[in-house]
Amino acid sequence: MSVLIIAEHEHGVLKSDTSKVVSATQKLGKSITVLVAGLNVSEVAAAASKIEGVSNVIVADNAAFEHQLAEDLADLVVELAGDYSHIFAAATTTGKNFMPRVAALLDKVQISDIIDVIDENTFKRPIYAGNAIATVQSAEDKHIVTVRSSAFDVAGEQAPAAVSTIDAVKENTLSSFVSQQETESERPELTAANVIISGGRGMQNGENFALLNGIADKLGAAIGASRAAVDAGFVPNDMQVGQTGKIVAPQLYIAVGISGAIQHLAGMKDSKVIVAINKDPDAPIFQVADYGLVADLFDVLPELEASL
Amino acid sequence: MKILVPVKRVIDYNVKARVKADNSDVDLNNVKMALNPFCEIAVEEAIRIKEAGKATEVVVVSIGDKACQEQLRTALALGADKAIQIDTAEKLESLHVAKLLAKVVEQENPELVILGKQAIDSDNNQTGQMLAALTSRAQATFASEVIVEGDKVNVTREVDGGLQTIAVNLPAVVTTDLRLNEPRYATLPNIMKAKRKPLDVISAADLGVDLTPRITTVKVEEPSKREAGEIVADVATLVEKLKNEAKVI
Numbered sequence: 429m430s431v432l433i434i435a436e437h438e439h440g441v442l443k444s445d446t447s448k449v450v451s452a453t454q455k456l457g458k459s460i461t462v463l464v465a466g467l468n469v470s471e472v473a474a475a476a477s478k479i480e481g482v483s484n485v486i487v488a489d490n491a492a493f494e495h496q497l498a499e500d501l502a503d504l505v506v507e508l509a510g511d512y513s514h515i516f517a518a519a520t521t522t523g524k525n526f527m528p529r530v531a532a533l534l535d536k537v538q539i540s541d542i543i544d545v546i547d548e549n550t551f552k553r554p555i556y557a558g559n560a561i562a563t564v565q566s567a568e569d570k571h572i573v574t575v576r577s578s579a580f581d582v583a584g585e586q587a588p589a590a591v592s593t594i595d596a597v598k599e600n601t602l603s604s605f606v607s608q609q610e611t612e613s614e615r616p617e618l619t620a621a622n623v624i625i626s627g628g629r630g631m632q633n634g635e636n637f638a639l640l641n642g643i644a645d646k647l648g649a650a651i652g653a654s655r656a657a658v659d660a661g662f663v664p665n666d667m668q669v670g671q672t673g674k675i676v677a678p679q680l681y682i683a684v685g686i687s688g689a690i691q692h693l694a695g696m697k698d699s700k701v702i703v704a705i706n707k708d709p710d711a712p713i714f715q716v717a718d719y720g721l722v723a724d725l726f727d728v729l730p731e732l733e734a735s736l
Numbered sequence: 737m738k739i740l741v742p743v744k745r746v747i748d749y750n751v752k753a754r755v756k757a758d759n760s761d762v763d764l765n766n767v768k769m770a771l772n773p774f775c776e777i778a779v780e781e782a783i784r785i786k787e788a789g790k791a792t793e794v795v796v797v798s799i800g801d802k803a804c805q806e807q808l809r810t811a812l813a814l815g816a817d818k819a820i821q822i823d824t825a826e827k828l829e830s831l832h833v834a835k836l837l838a839k840v841v842e843q844e845n846p847e848l849v850i851l852g853k854q855a856i857d858s859d860n861n862q863t864g865q866m867l868a869a870l871t872s873r874a875q876a877t878f879a880s881e882v883i884v885e886g887d888k889v890n891v892t893r894e895v896d897g898g899l900q901t902i903a904v905n906l907p908a909v910v911t912t913d914l915r916l917n918e919p920r921y922a923t924l925p926n927i928m929k930a931k932r933k934p935l936d937v938i939s940a941a942d943l944g945v946d947l948t949p950r951i952t953t954v955k956v957e958e959p960s961k962r963e964a965g966e967i968v969a970d971v972a973t974l975v976e977k978l979k980n981e982a983k984v985i
């Protein structure tokens with residue numbers, strides 16, 4: 429029995445999360461099928477077929493899947509589920525939305541947000557905001573798993589695997605799409621960036637986030653935020669890093685005016701190098717920082733930008 | 737309209753969980769416990785819908801031993817009308833919880849179920865979606881705005897790319913995100929009043945759900961520790977270290 433991975437994509441582009449999920453499943457030594465469900469997704473499918481380790485790609489190209497509604501995706505996956513022992517998706521807001529629905533429809537448990545695959549039915553996952561790592565073993569014969577993509581590397585490339593299409597759709601009558609409000613940004617995505625600079629409540633307002641722009645430009649960085657900064661309306665929700673926001677592990681994470689609450693640390697403490705800029709020498713963020721600068725951010729940010 | 741709000745007793749969010757010396761689990765002895773923050777937001781939302789005249793009753797339910805009555809009383813003090821404790825000493829998996837809740841949904845027949853998107857202990861983020869599946873209802877997860885209009889609910893969802901608004905037909909299941917509302921504090925008179933509100937206890941065993949564990953926790957470990965690094969004197973030193981020592985810029 430083989431592995432089914434549901435691809436993560438947006439605007440006709442495959443996200444690197446999918447490649448990382450492929451990496452996670454390679455250890456199982458099984459053949460890997462990627463399911464691409466969406467509207468006008470032939471390029472996504474082509475990209476998925478080139479991820480090293482993928483044996484074939486199934487495409488469900490239909491308006492019903494355009495907005496990735498959980499009811500439609502779950503029904504589709506359940507229909508295909510019979511052939512697979514492992515069904516994996518990234519623990520993105522899409523994966524978190526439809527995968528538990530799949531699990532329940534199949535009467536299976538789900539293992540969420542894994543950071544390691546030990547064997548066919550044993551996985552590691554963080555619990556309690558990452559303050560503990562549980563090794564869990566499932567007694568199911570079919571494993572429904574979401575993957576914390578920041579814990580895995582992008583897989584290599586290969587010559588394209590076979591792509592086939594299916595037209596299994598029963599459009600759901602329970603929910604419908606109304607609108608989407610997207611945050612436009614030229615910057616790399618938080619979950620894919622090598623460098624992230626995040627601002628917290630210490631930034632004081634949304635305008636001051638502009639102080640991070642120049643630095644982000646020079647470093648090719650994504651800009652993130654703490655919950656306090658999002659709650660206060662400084663920046664949009666999709667910039668939140670943390671236990672309940674995005675989990676990131678870049679090469680370099682710069683926390684500016686962020687105190688370092690448990691919930692924020694949960695989202696960034698696996699970064700390779702952490703820099704903290706905070707005027708309070710006792711801020712908990714310094715306990716996880718490789719380099720700390722005790723200073724007023726309004727003094728040092730312009731200087732930092734100038735010296736890069 | 738009746739709203740059902742399932743809630744969970746968890747470690748207080750200000751407390752850092754510690755792993756037991758024998759690596760069997762997290763140590764919850766003498767640890768401060770509280771209503772899961774996302775559940776608190778769910779209770780608040782249900783009460784606001786009721787206050788807006790769009791619901792007539794808010795029922796809260798929790799699954800656990802007697803201790804979880806404390807959290808049910810909290811929810812009653814916030815404004816819920818009635819509480820149900822599903823009594824069990826077992827440590828349940830999300831699928832079990834969803835199945836037990838599906839039984840409660842069958843009995844109570846709420847048009848709307850509002851739950852927290854995740855519990856901050858297991859961090860699973862599964863129960864609401866599973867309950868929706870088991871009761872063949874629409875789901876609207878990670879809500880930052882919920883507008884009830886006739887037989888539909890418009891829900892704005894916090895997604896990775898921004899915000900998505902969907903319409904779900906009632907009956908439905910909604911899970912809450914952080915920015916849906918700011919929960920009120922329970923006032924002393926309401927805490928007193930909550931003591932007299934109905935709290936029914938049902939034995940989990942009586943609900944006819946197979947609660948055999950399907951997941952074994954092999955071990956629970958501390959995550960690899962990060963050592964605190966160094967405090968640098970100024971921006972120039974920081975940039976120099978990032979370039980030459982850490983080699984990340």
Ligand SMILES: Cc1cc2nc3c(=O)[nH]c(=O)nc-3n(C[C@H](O)[C@H](O)[C@H](O)COP(=O)(O)OP(=O)(O)OC[C@H]3O[C@@H](n4cnc5c(N)ncnc54)[C@H](O)[C@@H]3O)c2cc1C
Nearest residue numbers: 628629630654655656670671672673685687691692707725
């Ligand atoms: C259920 C739940 C989930 C949560 N999930 C998340 C999450 O996913 N992500 C998250 O981030 N939080 C989350 N939180 C919130 C978390 O507990 C903290 O409240 C939040 O992270 C604090 O944000 P902050 O560090 O920006 O603000 P504060 O804690 O207020 O810290 C501001 C910092 O800025 C510093 N500062 C102020 N002015 C300056 C200046 N001029 N120069 C330099 N430094 C300055 C201060 O010294 C202080 O350390 C969650 C909370 C709960 C209950």
